[in-house]
Amino acid sequence: MKRPKFPILHVWLDELTDIVKDEGILIFIILLPLAYPLLYAMIYDTETQRELPICVVDDCMSSRSRDFVRRVDATAEVKVAERCTDMAQAQELMRRREVFGILRIPAEFDQRLWRGQQAVVGLYSDLTSMLYYKVEYLAVINVAQEMNRHIKVKEHQATTTRREEQLASWPIRFEEVKLYNPAGGFAAFLIPPVLMLILQQALCLGIGMSMGRSRERFRGLVIPPSKHYKNTLAIVLGRALVHFLIFMLMAFYMAVCVTRWFGLPQLAHFTELLGFFVPYLAACTFMAMFWSSFIYRREDCILLFVFMSIPLLFLSGVSWPGASVPAFWQVVGSVFPSTWGLNAYVRIQGMGASLGDCRQELMALWILAGVYFLLTCLFYMFEIRKAVGRTILE
């Protein structure tokens, strides 16, 4: 095959043919970004917990307590799977993990309500998952508030018209609006940032492995002893361009295909996605190239990059509220493109923010891209000098 004249194209073609021939790299740059998002989206596709089994200990056994239990059972969140005669029996069911919560209605429940006193209902939640507590609490508190309004009006405040009844039960109305994720689903919250994290991690793994491969082939050097590999800029840009272009495709696959298939929020326009992906992928690519300079064996990249994924997700402030991340860890997080990229993507794609709204994040991404680019160039300059030294010696 005829080789192109410009060194940058030469490097580009070299890198491309190299990685196409290497199935180890292909796993990370093709299979991982294509398949992993689907897998993750499928895990969370059910969005939320429905009909969580709980058990009821009804010591009161009055018509009102039965009404309470029926209403709880009717909620979407929980279902009354068992009715127990005492707490010991209910606790046994909890220990065996057959139910995940106990609703206890005390013996004097109905009596106290008739007397016009407060009656306390106990809710005991299993904490294997935080969501268990949340759905149980929501289900029971909703039922209690609804019954409270009813009791208040019917038994304590004499009203004459239905409108007055409404007013007495609810003097101020409150409206809760869940913005950008109206169902409060888990997939809609977690999958978009995870998609962006997969992009960064796959880039790191792919570039790292390709770097390890070069080092193994060229006896510890990352560039071949060739006359085309003399220009730092050509090498860095040529190599970066291969991965950058492949991952640009992957990024749009995630932002368009995966997003559409799983019904995730999709508010961004093409131009906004492009305006975000260019700095994000550039920063990720150059960061990957820089960190890869520490890799000497192709398998080392897996050791170095894989386990970073989970901590990076937490540092980004998408899962754990960013406002509660201590200052020191915010600084640590800020050197990774994912910290900025995850937030920017969630805002552009999930909340319909414009690029201008994400000015800070985009700026940070451009700066990171620049800094990592310079560091990578320095590293390659050093490597070229080493390569030249070696050829002279030989």
Added chain:
Amino acid sequence: MLKALRNTWLITLRELRAFGRRPIFLIIMFLAPLGFLWMFTGLMQSGLPTKLPAALVDEDDTHVTRQLTRILGTMEETNFVMKTKSFTEARQAMQRGEIYAIFRIPKGTTEAALTQRQPVVSFYTNDTYYIAASLLMKDMRKMSEMAGLAITRETMRARGATDEKIMGSIQPIVVESHPLGNPHLNYSVVLSNLIVPGLLMLVIMLTTSYALGIEWKRNRQKELYKLADGNIYVIIVGKLLPQTMLYTLIFWLIDLVFYSYLQFPCQCGIPRMMLWGFLAVLASQGFGLLLFEAFPAMMRFAMSACSLLGVMQFSLAGFSFPVSAMELPFQWLSNIFPLHHYFLIYVNQALNGYEISYAWMNVAALLGISILPWLFSYRLTDAIQNKEYKA
């Protein structure tokens, strides 16, 4: 027998010497787990996040709404960093990521309240930030209920009712919630107990297949085989024993930091958790070994499989999103992961203080994952004799 022991010892020594030659290996083994221990305990120092930034849009701006906003300002989770009259401005701040929620009092609220026309005030949470939104929403529900009740209470007081009677009428049914084992809903406690051991287990899986695979890569597998006199079990034990010891110590250190220094709840006592930690180390090594046997001599494949599955095990452990809510295939799949079983044992033992007999299946599963690769060790023997490193 004695010879086998001596051979095991020789291989262990050889392995220890090899550690010293691989700096990246040492970094991953020591610094990564300890670094994450430091990071996660630091990240979640304060337990439950409090004082999350929110905006207040008071379009009415009367003394009544100001009183309401003062009540709202006392909420635990909410910190009104922005006060404005324009909803658009607040929404833009939300899109810039400055706030997680907007509380809106529309124009005419006071008038409607005074003339008994049931005003509507609204609360918007940004549910793309799930945890923050959930916390703010919970606060808001409580306050909205209270604010409504406060109005009725004042009316009833004026009519001369006693406080007991008032409470009995405006809030007849009270729900007392008891999150078992973690009464303050301290996120840090459970999350750290999942993530830090989980990351250690991921590191164990990766380094197990790395340590084995490097023999093929350096073409030393035959030498190893000779050293062990052809006994595959001697090779496995000898190679993995140093890691078992090291990781068990790190796991115990994590246990001590969690339960002794940070005083996380531990109902079963620290020694018991150390035992489960040891079991988790064995199971993770078993998992790594099993995947290596699935792709013998193809270190890269084994490691890729370890990393893809190992990262997924955090989702399938089921803390943030419960396993019971996932589709059935994923519920089955979750059972192959050591972290899932370790987490359930942790909940059973340390968090709830139940007897271990209720979690016997999880203990059995961890043991099973540790033992299973021994049954397939013939694949390793075969690989040593017939397979070369494949890049």
